[in-house]
Amino acid sequence: MTGAAVQISHLSKRYSDFVAVDDVSLDVAPGEFVTLLGLSGSGKTTTLMAVAGFVDLDAGRIAIDGRDIAGLPPEKRDLGVVFQNYALFPHLNVFENVAFPLRMRKWTQPAIEKAIGRVLDIVSLGHLATRRIAELSGGQQQRVALARALVFEPPVLLMDEPLGALDRSLRDQLQTEIKRIQRDLGVTVLYVTHDQEEALALSDRIAVMAEGKICQLATPDEIYENPASAFVAGFVGESNFIDVTMRGQDGPLATVAPTGIPGALFTATTSRAAAPAQAQAVMAIRPEALRLAALQDTPPCNAIPGRVALREFMGATVRLTIDTELGPMIVRDGRVSEAARFKAGDTVRLSWNERDALLFPPR
Amino acid sequence: MSARLRSAVPAALILPGFLLVAGLFVWPVAQLVATSFGDRAGALVHYVKIFTEPTYLRVVGRTLLLSAQTAMLCVLLGYPLAYQLNRAGGIGKAVILVCILIPFWTNLLVRTYGWIILLNPQGVINGVLRQLGLIEGAVPLVYNTTGVLIGMTQIMLPYMVLPLAAVMSRLDPAVMRAARSLGASPAQAFLKVYVPLTLPGVLGGFLLVFMLSLGFFVVPAILGGPRDLLLAQLIEFNINQTLNWPFAAALSTVLLAATVTLYWIGDRFFGLGRLWGAR
Ligand SMILES: Nc1ncnc2c1ncn2[C@@H]1O[C@H](COP(=O)(O)OP(=O)(O)O)[C@@H](O)[C@H]1O
Numbered sequence: 292m293t294g295a296a297v298q299i300s301h302l303s304k305r306y307s308d309f310v311a312v313d314d315v316s317l318d319v320a321p322g323e324f325v326t327l328l329g330l331s332g333s334g335k336t337t338t339l340m341a342v343a344g345f346v347d348l349d350a351g352r353i354a355i356d357g358r359d360i361a362g363l364p365p366e367k368r369d370l371g372v373v374f375q376n377y378a379l380f381p382h383l384n385v386f387e388n389v390a391f392p393l394r395m396r397k398w399t400q401p402a403i404e405k406a407i408g409r410v411l412d413i414v415s416l417g418h419l420a421t422r423r424i425a426e427l428s429g430g431q432q433q434r435v436a437l438a439r440a441l442v443f444e445p446p447v448l449l450m451d452e453p454l455g456a457l458d459r460s461l462r463d464q465l466q467t468e469i470k471r472i473q474r475d476l477g478v479t480v481l482y483v484t485h486d487q488e489e490a491l492a493l494s495d496r497i498a499v500m501a502e503g504k505i506c507q508l509a510t511p512d513e514i515y516e517n518p519a520s521a522f523v524a525g526f527v528g529e530s531n532f533i534d535v536t537m538r539g540q541d542g543p544l545a546t547v548a549p550t551g552i553p554g555a556l557f558t559a560t561t562s563r564a565a566a567p568a569q570a571q572a573v574m575a576i577r578p579e580a581l582r583l584a585a586l587q588d589t590p591p592c593n594a595i596p597g598r599v600a601l602r603e604f605m606g607a608t609v610r611l612t613i614d615t616e617l618g619p620m621i622v623r624d625g626r627v628s629e630a631a632r633f634k635a636g637d638t639v640r641l642s643w644n645e646r647d648a649l650l651f652p653p654r
Numbered sequence: 655m656s657a658r659l660r661s662a663v664p665a666a667l668i669l670p671g672f673l674l675v676a677g678l679f680v681w682p683v684a685q686l687v688a689t690s691f692g693d694r695a696g697a698l699v700h701y702v703k704i705f706t707e708p709t710y711l712r713v714v715g716r717t718l719l720l721s722a723q724t725a726m727l728c729v730l731l732g733y734p735l736a737y738q739l740n741r742a743g744g745i746g747k748a749v750i751l752v753c754i755l756i757p758f759w760t761n762l763l764v765r766t767y768g769w770i771i772l773l774n775p776q777g778v779i780n781g782v783l784r785q786l787g788l789i790e791g792a793v794p795l796v797y798n799t800t801g802v803l804i805g806m807t808q809i810m811l812p813y814m815v816l817p818l819a820a821v822m823s824r825l826d827p828a829v830m831r832a833a834r835s836l837g838a839s840p841a842q843a844f845l846k847v848y849v850p851l852t853l854p855g856v857l858g859g860f861l862l863v864f865m866l867s868l869g870f871f872v873v874p875a876i877l878g879g880p881r882d883l884l885l886a887q888l889i890e891f892n893i894n895q896t897l898n899w900p901f902a903a904a905l906s907t908v909l910l911a912a913t914v915t916l917y918w919i920g921d922r923f924f925g926l927g928r929l930w931g932a933r
């Protein structure tokens with residue numbers, strides 16, 4: 292099985308006067324794993340179901356390997372779909388659920404048995420073939436749904452929040468498995484989730500969606516390090532946001548005045564063309580980019596005093612909430628770092644590198 | 655309010671209903687069953703009579719057959735109705751509901767005599783058929799089993815449609831989409847997924863209608879013919895005409911036993927109790 296390319300161009304869908312999907316374009320390369328990541332209601336499912344053939348589009352074109360599939364009913368599109376909550380057939384056992392697409396394709400019984408033996412091994416369910424669906428755990432149902440969507444070797448697999456109903460540890464485990472299966476089979480995957488960690492871990496590229504639009508399409512690293520907007524900076528990973536006023540700009544470096552501290556000046560990085568002086572902006576800093584030190588040290592620039600309000604031990608990392616004149620700031624550092632030594636109540640100095648302070652238009 | 659009083663209030667509210675059911679239903683039924691076994695000639699004489707004399711066996715057989723036919727017709731008419739009821743939005747849903755429920759709310763006698771106007775040899779249907787030149791004379795549509803079947807089916811239809819529509823509405827639409835995405839045409843998805851998943855509703859509705867039809871009296875009495883007596887009519891005849899109450903009681907007990915057995919089967923295997931939320 293080899294993956295096919297998926298081209299989505301200028302997709303739009305409105306429900307009465309509500310725009311659910313707004314001019315979405317997305318090219319997925321053969322064998323690529325692309326995730327639609329967004330809050331609930333951002334149009335992810337609608338986009339995915341449009342590719343599957345269940346949404347009457349108002350505008351747009353969808354092509355698989357260059358072939359326009361707009362006119363094809365769902366059963367002729369030959370795409371594997373894993374639905375939210377699995378949508379297994381409760382009246383059939385595991386074997387017959389997985390056999391369903393093969394029976395529809397009129398495969399012979401020996402061919403069906405061979406294919407199912409193989410696919411159930413891939414999802415480690417070989418021993419459960421005769422079980423009823425109601426007798427399976429959530430994780431097992433999820434594997435059956437995956438097997439059923441893969442057994443007819445579709446070139447493209449669509450998955451809508453496949454891990455949404457499972458608990459954390461099971462989710463991590465299945466996440467790894469989904470990635471492994473996708474690599475082994477070379478199938479193209481278009482994946483939907485609202486969980487940013489899941490998206491970061493699984494995807495070759497992520498399309499961050501909000502209000503029916505794609506607001507950034509890039510690799511996980513790029514999205515995390517170079518978010519396109521304050522929204523993305525806050526939605527993918529954690530960020531501290533500081534309201535500022537632009538004072539001057541020299542290439543990517545800018546001087547800004549924080550709204551909360553009269554007279555203070557910080558330096559920060561902007562990817563945009565020069566913003567006019569006095570323009571409002573928001574500065575985003577990742578929790579792990581903030582450094583903590585004892586207050587008496589000589590103050591560098593880009594620093595503010597604060598007091599540790601809360602110290603949360605997270606295992607590998609420590610998360611501290613620092614009360615400052617700019618409001619509460621989150622700091623995250625390793626378990627054995629210098630920052631981890633501070634306790635609640637300590638007075639500290641927060642500082643950061645100008646490269647890690649990103650400027651965005653106000654939200 | 656003390657905890658004791660708080661638990662006493664619901665109990666007090668249940669009491670009148672409980673007394674009503676116990677006093678006016680359970681007690682008389684127990685009396686009835688006792689009467690059927692209470693003959694001096696032997697406890698089982700009436701039952702032996704019912705199950706050995708061809709006349710009575712024929713009545714039992716005819717009642718079972720007619721009830722099954724009614725239930726079958728209700729399935730055939732009710733399945734598409736329930737399907738549409740579940741799919742239609744707003745106005746369509748209201749129209750279907752009104753068509754099913756107005757006869758349901760109409761007085762039984764009015765409705766049944768209404769059928770005579772439509773079905774009798776000089777009635778509307780025969781008139782239209784004659785006008786169209788399709789028949790000469792008249793098709794016998796009333797005062798026979800055909801008439802009973804028509805009347806019964808109309809009355810029983812809501813008992814099929816409403817529970818069935820409830821079962822259909824509980825079916826996850828994503829399951830039908832899944833079937834389509836896996837290569838099933840709309841017809842295949844319907845036959846391989848929708849029908850099997852709504853089959854418990856069909857069987858439950860079938861049993862419910864069958865059960866209710868077994869003891870039905872008014873419709874057979876008005877629309878039926880003199881030669882095709884049903885169980886309920888035979889009971890009435892033995893109470894009012896021959897005054898053979900123990901025999902009538904035995905017939906009633908047979909009816910009761912059949913109904914309870916069917917309910918048990920329906921509840922045990924097809925979730926009949928769930929159809930109207932009993933659990
Ligand atoms: N059939 C529908 N009728 C009306 N509105 C809908 C329908 N389907 C989706 N929507 C709306 O479109 C928006 C996007 O929905 P969806 O694509 O399901 O979002 P997501 O999967 O990102 O949570 C939501 O606000 C939802 O309420």
Ligand SMILES: [Mg+2]
Nearest residue numbers: 332335336337
């Ligand atoms: Mg969704």
